[in-house]
Amino acid sequence: KNEVEQSPQNLTAQEGEFITINCSYSVGISALHWLQQHPGGGIVSLFMLSSGKKKHGRLIATINIQEKHSSLHITASHPRDSAVYICAVRSYNTDKLIFGTGTRLQVFP
Amino acid sequence: DSGVTQTPKHLITATGQRVTLRCSPRSGDLSVYWYQQSLDQGLQFLIQYYNGEERAKGNILERFSAQQFPDLHSELNLSSLELGDSALYFCASSVGGNGGERQFFGPGTRLTVL
Numbered sequence: 147k148n149e150v151e152q153s154p155q156n157l158t159a160q161e162g163e164f165i166t167i168n169c170s171y172s173v174g175i176s177a178l179h180w181l182q183q184h185p186g187g188g189i190v191s192l193f194m195l196s197s198g199k200k201k202h203g204r205l206i207a208t209i210n211i212q213e214k215h216s217s218l219h220i221t222a223s224h225p226r227d228s229a230v231y232i233c234a235v236r237s238y239n240t241d242k243l244i245f246g247t248g249t250r251l252q253v254f255p
Numbered sequence: 256d257s258g259v260t261q262t263p264k265h266l267i268t269a270t271g272q273r274v275t276l277r278c279s280p281r282s283g284d285l286s287v288y289w290y291q292q293s294l295d296q297g298l299q300f301l302i303q304y305y306n307g308e309e310r311a312k313g314n315i316l317e318r319f320s321a322q323q324f325p326d327l328h329s330e331l332n333l334s335s336l337e338l339g340d341s342a343l344y345f346c347a348s349s350v351g352g353n354g355g356e357r358q359f360f361g362p363g364t365r366l367t368v369l
Binding site for chain 1: 311313359
């Protein structure tokens, strides 16, 4: 079993829909990152969380440390949100960054 | 533009060869991270340097080595290359060293080993 699990693996949505991507992890962490990778390959860091909730524009990220779970929400989705979303955690014990396998999102007009 | 630069953009080489990938972090950032992204294994953390010192180590092979120089740029050296080393190599930078800050990613170097 992977130390970081994401669901779903693939997600298709219509423009305007509310989207949720989930990330569960099994190790103790000092931080959790949400990354976005566009079809061209470039990676953008969306959020770094150690507790609570963060919001940036239409994106919201939450983390529940006790349940070892994080969610990334996209409100009013748009075709330009189409990308792979990757969850990564920094292990508290080893400082290693461990990545999930990503969620491929396609938003259609 | 993240402010992180990587050179070269593309690299094609043969098995057994050695290559050096270069990364310049954003101005003011002290940490540099190296990542490998291959088709079959996804993103993997290789190594982190903070202000010239190794800070954290991931799944970096013994054939690979890295360093961060006094001007904070970093180089990743890959030797005795194998076909399986073909991948996208990203570097990222952040201000601090404890992994608790947002990271800024470079555009990547695509390595093809023939």
